[in-house]
Amino acid sequence: MKQGRLIIAANWKMNRAPEGALAEGSPYLPNKDIDVVVFATLLDLRRCIVAGIITGAQYGFPKEKGAYTGETSMQMICEEGAQYVLCGHSERRDPPHNETDEFIAEQVASALKAGIYPILCIGETEKEHDADLTFDVIDRQLKRVTLTPKVTIAYEPRWAIGSGKTPTPSEAQKIHAFIKKKGGSRTLYGGSMNGKNAKDFLKQPDIDGGLIGGASLKPKEFAMIVEAARAITGRITGYA
Numbered sequence: 001m002k003q004g005r006l007i008i009a010a011n012w013k014m015n016r017a018p019e020g021a022l023a024e025g026s027p028y029l030p031n032k033d034i035d036v037v038v039f040a041t042l043l044d045l046r047r048c049i050v051a052g053i054i055t056g057a058q059y060g061f062p063k064e065k066g067a068y069t070g071e072t073s074m075q076m077i078c079e080e081g082a083q084y085v086l087c088g089h090s091e092r093r094d095p096p097h098n099e100t101d102e103f104i105a106e107q108v109a110s111a112l113k114a115g116i117y118p119i120l121c122i123g124e125t126e127k128e129h130d131a132d133l134t135f136d137v138i139d140r141q142l143k144r145v146t147l148t149p150k151v152t153i154a155y156e157p158r159w160a161i162g163s164g165k166t167p168t169p170s171e172a173q174k175i176h177a178f179i180k181k182k183g184g185s186r187t188l189y190g191g192s193m194n195g196k197n198a199k200d201f202l203k204q205p206d207i208d209g210g211l212i213g214g215a216s217l218k219p220k221e222f223a224m225i226v227e228a229a230r231a232i233t234g235r236i237t238g239y240a
Ligand code: 13P
Pocket: 011, 089, 156, 160, 161, 162, 163, 164, 190, 191, 192, 193, 211, 212, 213, 214, 215
């Protein structure tokens, strides 16, 4: 049995809310056993919040306000009612955004200042994985960030995102154990998590939840992941 609460987070990326997601009985709504969080586009945030869903933004700019055309600050995201924000998702570390470790560290600090929980995304590319550089890359990605107990870390190997490929649960466990020693609170696994493999990842001692892309757009499959997590609850301690 796990202590504390697992997080199952849906990252809808650049997709509108799936049909039925905002209706009564939807698997995206909060439940008593685990934390369910939805990362919607900024345009869907309010609708989700009104429906009772715990939400996060997929990105936020680290300055509070001013002449930054197209940007939305962490403060504004917080005022809108979102409780979480993703920082450094691999799709934003890649072109055309090219977010750097320095910029991502600023985002995490800005989110904390604004009063929302950052979920810092880290993970190696396939090339780095094949060259056995995973731990070096993770070290580098975590180095500049102040990892308070309010920071959640999502390990998302870039080669596993949207590819149907995953590390084995025990490989992922080793990396999560390494990440946990660096600080922060809960650590989530992301990358081709689905209704079938979720349980094997979530039962690993240092995996405290999942950040799910493709499978989170299918309410039935997302519900299977939520149920897998609920079946394992009870173990994590020490997060804010
Ligand atoms: P997939 O679940 O589609 O691999 O995406 C993972 C992800 O990027 C979540 O942030």
